[in-house]
Amino acid sequence: MAYSELNAPIRTIMTPGPVEVDPRVLRAMSTPILGQFDPAFTTIMNEVMEMLRSVFQTKNKWAFPIDGTSRSGNEAILCSIIEPGDKVLVPIFGRFGHLLVEICERYGAEVHTMECPWGEVFEPEAVIAEIKKVSPKITAIVHGETSTGCMQPMKEIGLACRELGVLLVVDAVASIGGTDVKVDEWCIDGLIGGTQKCLSVPPGMAPITYNERIEEIIQSRKKVERGIATDEDNQNVSGRPPIASNYFDLSMLQDYWGPRRLNHHTEATSMIYALREGLRLVLEEGLETRFARHELHETALVEGIKAMGLTLFGDGNNKLPCVTCIDIPKGIDGEAVRAMLLNEFGIEIASSFGPLQGKIWRIGTMGFSCRKENILFVLASFEAVLLRQGFQVNRGEALQAALDVYVGKTEKLVASRGSL
Known part of the structure; x- marks a missing residue:
C-alpha cells in the first residue's frame, strides 16, 4: 500500500491543550541536529535552564525539562522524593489531583486526600489545617485545574508548608506562561510545567524546577557509582532506598544537565530547540x-x-x-x-x-x-x-x-x- 505525504488539516485549536504552536517554534524545530555532548548543544541546554528560571521566577539551581509530556514531570519529581511509607497529602479539586494520587500510590506513599466539589477551590486555611493534622512529608497539589477551569490560591499554602517543614510540589502545567506563578515567593519546593499549553510548544517535554530541599533528598538516594554494576552497587551512601524509576531519576538527570555531562538517555534535540524558542518568545514578550x-x-x-x-x-x-x-x-x-x-x-x-x-x-x-x-x-x-x-x-x-x-x-x- 502506498501512503501519501502527511497533510494534517489546519485547525483553530481552542482546547486547554495542546494548543497552536507559534510558527517561529516550528521553524526552530527544523534546525540541524547536534550531538548531545557537542559544546554548541550544551550551550543551548544552559540557555534553556537560564530562561526557565526566569519564567518560573526562581533562583533555583535546577530548572530543566523532562523528556515526555507533562505527566513525566509530575512523576520525575514525585518518584525522586517519595520513599515507601512517606505520607503525602493531595488536595483534589479536579481530575489532575486524582492523577497525583495515583502516581504517589504507585511509588509506595501513604496518601491522604481532601476533596471539594469540582468547580470550587480550597480555602488555603482548610489545606493548612489538614497539613497540620496529617503531618505529611509532601503536599502535592494542582495550581490550574483544566478539568474545571479553576485556579488554587497557593502563596499561603506555600508559606505554611515551609514553616511546618513540609515539601510543596505543585502541578502548574496549565498555568505556567499564562498567569503569574512565583516559585520562590510562594515557597514552592518543586514545580512542574508543560510545553503544550501556555508556552505554545509541541507536546513532548515537562519543564521542572526544584530547590535544595528536594535536591538534598535526591542526593541522599543516589546510587554509588562504580565501573561495573553489582547488587551491592545498587545501594546508596545513606542506606535510603534508591529512586524507583531509572528514566525519571533526577539524580541521574542532574548529572547530564549539570557540568558533569554524564549521559542518561539520548536527549530530544529538536524539542530542546522548540522549548528554547518558546521560552525566548515568552521572555521577549x-x-x-x-x-x-x-x-x-x-x-x-x-x-x-x-x-x-x-x-x-x-x-x-x-x-x-x-x-x-x-x-x-x-x-x-x-x-x-x-x-x-x-x-x-x-x-x-x-x-x-x-x-x-x-x-x-x-x-x-x-x-x-x-x-x-x-x-x-x-x-x-x-x-x-x-x-x-x-x-x-x-x-x-x-x-x-x-x-x-x-x-x-x-x-x-x-x-x-x-x-x-
Whole structure:
C-alpha cells in the first residue's frame, strides 16, 4: 500500500491543550541536529535552564525539562522524593489531583486526600489545617485545574508548608506562561510545567524546577557509582532506598544537565530547540505583558459567552485565566456542537471528565492560540452552531460584547498615551 505525504488539516485549536504552536517554534524545530555532548548543544541546554528560571521566577539551581509530556514531570519529581511509607497529602479539586494520587500510590506513599466539589477551590486555611493534622512529608497539589477551569490560591499554602517543614510540589502545567506563578515567593519546593499549553510548544517535554530541599533528598538516594554494576552497587551512601524509576531519576538527570555531562538517555534535540524558542518568545514578550494578554482575551471571550445567553461554570473568583468553562444548556447535545464546530469551521474546543462529562464545554485561550482573531472567530462560529442546534441565542450580541472589550482597551491605551 502506498501512503501519501502527511497533510494534517489546519485547525483553530481552542482546547486547554495542546494548543497552536507559534510558527517561529516550528521553524526552530527544523534546525540541524547536534550531538548531545557537542559544546554548541550544551550551550543551548544552559540557555534553556537560564530562561526557565526566569519564567518560573526562581533562583533555583535546577530548572530543566523532562523528556515526555507533562505527566513525566509530575512523576520525575514525585518518584525522586517519595520513599515507601512517606505520607503525602493531595488536595483534589479536579481530575489532575486524582492523577497525583495515583502516581504517589504507585511509588509506595501513604496518601491522604481532601476533596471539594469540582468547580470550587480550597480555602488555603482548610489545606493548612489538614497539613497540620496529617503531618505529611509532601503536599502535592494542582495550581490550574483544566478539568474545571479553576485556579488554587497557593502563596499561603506555600508559606505554611515551609514553616511546618513540609515539601510543596505543585502541578502548574496549565498555568505556567499564562498567569503569574512565583516559585520562590510562594515557597514552592518543586514545580512542574508543560510545553503544550501556555508556552505554545509541541507536546513532548515537562519543564521542572526544584530547590535544595528536594535536591538534598535526591542526593541522599543516589546510587554509588562504580565501573561495573553489582547488587551491592545498587545501594546508596545513606542506606535510603534508591529512586524507583531509572528514566525519571533526577539524580541521574542532574548529572547530564549539570557540568558533569554524564549521559542518561539520548536527549530530544529538536524539542530542546522548540522549548528554547518558546521560552525566548515568552521572555521577549515579557511576563507581565503576556499575562495581561491572556487576561484581555479571556475577558473578551467571557463577555461574549455571557452576551450570547450562556452561563459560565465554576467559581468566578478563582477562575483559571486561560480556561473558560461553559454550562451546556438543557436539551443541547454538547458533542454535536463540538463536532459541528470542528467539521464546519475547523475549530476544536473540549468537553470535560468525570462528574462534568457532558455537562460543560471548555475553551482554552493559551499561548499562541490566545489571539483576538481566534476569539472573534470562535464566538461567531459558536453562535452559528448553537442556532443550528436549536438554542435561542441572543443574535449578534456575542461579537459586540467582545468588540466592546477590545475597543475599550484600545481607547484606554490611546488615552494613556495622550496624557504623557
